[in-house]
Amino acid sequence: MWQWENNMTEQLYRIRRHLHQFPELSFQEHRTCAYIIEQLKAWEIPYKQFGATGVIVDIYGESGKGLHLALRADIDALPIQEETALPFASRQPGIMHACGHDGHTTILLGAVYHLWKHRSQLSGMVRCIFQPGEEADGAAKQMIEQGVLRNPNIDTVVALHLWPYLPFGTVGIKSEAMTASCDDFVMTVHGKSGHGARPHQAVDAIAIAAEVVRALQFLATKRCDPVEPVVMHVGRIQAGTANNIVADQARLEGTIRTTTQHLREQVKQDFFTFVTHVVESFGGKVSIQYADGIPPVVNDEHVCNVLAQSIRKMIGTDAVYTLKSPSMGADDFGYFAQEVAGAYFRLGIRKEDTNTYDLHHPKFQFDEAILPVGAKILTQFAFDWLTEGVEIT
Known part of the structure; x- marks a missing residue:
């Protein structure tokens, strides 16, 4: 040989x-x-x-x-x-x-x-x-x-x-x-700007973005089978122009990773539904770009x-x-x-x-x-x- x-x-x-x-x-x-x-x-x-x-x-x-x-x-x-x-x-x-x-x-x-x-x-x-x-x-x-x-x-x-x-x-x-697979997302939370002293007259995009980040952890741990690994990670947030202004927009960028095609498809579907519901429940609107990336x-x-x-x-x-x-x-x-x-x-x-x-x-x-x-x-x-x-x- x-x-x-x-x-x-x-x-x-x-x-x-x-x-x-x-x-x-x-x-x-x-x-x-x-x-x-x-x-x-x-x-x-x-x-x-x-x-x-x-x-x-x-x-x-x-x-x-x-x-x-x-x-x-x-x-x-x-x-x-x-x-x-x-x-x-x-x-x-x-x-x-x-x-x-x-x-x-x-x-x-x-x-x-x-x-x-x-x-x-x-x-x-x-x-x-x-x-x-x-x-x-x-x-x-x-x-x-x-x-x-x-x-x-x-x-x-x-x-x-x-x-x-x-x-x-x-x-x-x-x-x-x-x-794992590697799918990426970019979402923009749209609120309503205003003075930080009068938040009730505005819709705070930063506050809503914080709720979205928290909700994604719920989605990963409570909506997915715990024996199947899944990662939902927000790695970048851009929002705000001054400390006393209510931000009217917040941009979030992140990645979602799974190891099976079935879970990958389920998570993508739930992601759109979940995020949209959270944002709208706080009076905002959201636009989402979701890129299907590398498979597992x-x-x-x-x-x-x-x-x-x-x-x-x-x-x-x-x-x-x-x-x-x-x-x-x-x-x-x-x-x-x-x-x-x-x-x-x-x-x-x-x-x-x-x-x-x-x-x-x-x-x-x-x-x-x-x-x-x-x-x-x-x-x-x-x-x-x-x-x-x-x-x-």
Whole structure:
């Protein structure tokens, strides 16, 4: 079977450090795309540019027909000023790889190299997707609409994410819901302005907004099944012009997250009814913009089982954790998992002897020794899934 090339480890470190120094925001990853292509050309691996900044690599096995697998990595960065003091810290002011996408990209490149080199042992095909714009809603959806899962039709898709809440080198995975959906709202409460000394002559939009925030917590805890996780969060309020004027408008922005499509639809319907009733009961009116965003990532049980076997084979039987609950964060991999059987797993980066910062933190970083671990897992899974052709039951 295939073997890891030890000299590839240092190459992965070099690749990751370059990517980390030149992060790019969603749909602006032109330099990143060019650098990925540069690596593929150096290894003489054929590729296709997909859209403006995406790249795909199709590796056809030479042992006959079989299933069609996709491996996906996100490549974009975040609008965060880096505070790591790394020698290869971001050179782009206000932009940082604070979510580990530089690691994901590097890991997939390591898998691409080994899958291409040992393609004679594979049946079927593996499509490696370097996806732009994960941090922006709809990037995966756009790629799907443009045919990234067709020609040939993809049967299975897998992705990983570095995770600061698991011990270094371990993996967290579970079937069914892995992450939450992410729907956003903007509402404007309309009242009637007046003097703060005579509130009875006005309709206080700020007071009504406060009631809305309180009511949303009631909606989340008393109108939804308590065994199904749901988040209703107001993260921004804008209102008022002076301390002695009754505000005639209050703008609230927030997010709603669930892990099942059924609850997602129920919450959306209840949200409109509930908010409208609360606002009107206090004499105001409300306009609501509700954006259906990223769906939950729902893992396929059979794919998870095979993936767990591959991980144990590659890095040890004690390396796999069965996660008890989903994350209420979101990942647009959910769009892929909606279309075909998929598995999304967490690769632990927490080390006891160092500070491990959360995703999207300006001091987020990770030990580069995790890069070959992730690449080995993806490569081994592809071989296990495609070498003989795994029957999906």
